[in-house]
Amino acid sequence: MSATIRLKRFGTKKRPYYRIVVIDKAAPRDGKTIEELGYYHPIEAEDKQIVFDAEKAKAWIEKGAIVSGTVRRIFNKKNVTIK
Numbered sequence: 001m002s003a004t005i006r007l008k009r010f011g012t013k014k015r016p017y018y019r020i021v022v023i024d025k026a027a028p029r030d031g032k033t034i035e036e037l038g039y040y041h042p043i044e045a046e047d048k049q050i051v052f053d054a055e056k057a058k059a060w061i062e063k064g065a066i067v068s069g070t071v072r073r074i075f076n077k078k079n080v081t082i083k
Contacts, residue, residue, distance in 0.1 A: 002024070002066070003064070003065040004022070004025045004065060005061070006068040006071055007020060007068070007071060008021045009029060018042075019039050019040075020039060020057075020071060022065055037056050038051045039052070
């Protein structure tokens with residue numbers, strides 16, 4: 001099983017919010033997750049947009065999880081370095 005750290009979409013039409021999750025690579029976007037790391041709410045104020053557990057994310061990356069491009073940009077906004 002290959003794990004990926006990516007976004008899972010919630011919310012209504014034109015008012016999305018996303019959870020940052022660890023999910024099987026072959027699973028659908030809104031499929032069953034392995035673990036939830038945090039959330040990204042693009043409509044909120046700048047300081048409330050991104051909340052996640054950086055230690056859990058780093059642990060999953062060390063285990064071999066692949067990070068999607070969008071999640072990589074979100075981590076960079078919070079100054080979390082990813083190898």
